[in-house]
Amino acid sequence: MRIIFTGARRGELVEIGRIVKPQGVKGELKVLPLAGAPLDFSGLEELFLLPASGGPPLAYPLLAVRSQGGALVIRLAGVDDRNQAEALRDRVVALAAGELPPLAPDDIYWHQLAGLAAYTAEGRKVGLVTDFMLTAAHPLLVIVDEQHREYLVPVHPEFMALRHDHEGESAWLLLTPPPGLLGEG
Structure with missing residues (x-):
């Protein structure tokens, strides 16, 4: 059995990473995945950001994603410049549990074991x-x-x-x- 580390499950959402900083000046965000290796975000249309204050999650359409070293660089709808991106620093990134990529037969996501x-x-x-x-x-x-x-x-x-x-x-x-x-x- 191999465990793929995701963060905590919050209702129907699963934590998958954290925004560590803005990337460039056009609103892109650098995300450090909790799994230690970027998850496959191809085909995803929406991500959720969890406010540090503990409020409700905010849904953002996912416009683009690319790998960069051990991180991901994402572009979200409505985040158009560096200042808007900076305001999202340290937010937890989550996705709907049903959107997690399928695993090999002997693998399991951490949130399924908790x-x-x-x-x-x-x-x-x-x-x-x-x-x-x-x-x-x-x-x-x-x-x-x-x-x-x-x-x-x-x-x-x-x-x-x-x-x-x-x-x-x-x-x-x-x-x-x-x-x-x-x-x-």
Whole structure:
């Protein structure tokens, strides 16, 4: 299982990046994707910007997008000069969850894991997935139990698998970590 890091889900929107600065003088914006690599925005017609103050998201038609190093440069309708672009610095960029590109069969978006219950092969509930950490060695899932203890579980197919109920509607994680990782023994 490979996790593609998206930000938090806010209703029907998923955070995908942050505006880091204006690009040029014609209103273009430089976006640093949360995924670490630019997502494919081809075919997207609309992006949402989340105000820092926590107000409602603002929809902007997407006019153009191009890759630049590890970032994206986007052009939004109604943002026509550097001053307008500067006013959008540090805004979170989101898109409708249904607009995320399809993934390979063993991949999953982070927002799909957040809040899932995690169980051992013996059926013991470990807790809920609350966070995701990128480390130099490998990514980790943060799982918090009912006593508020945190467990850091390496994201590795040997240690975890995504499972679904009989109807395929609700998902959960099956954990098979090395002995001692979950505090047992």
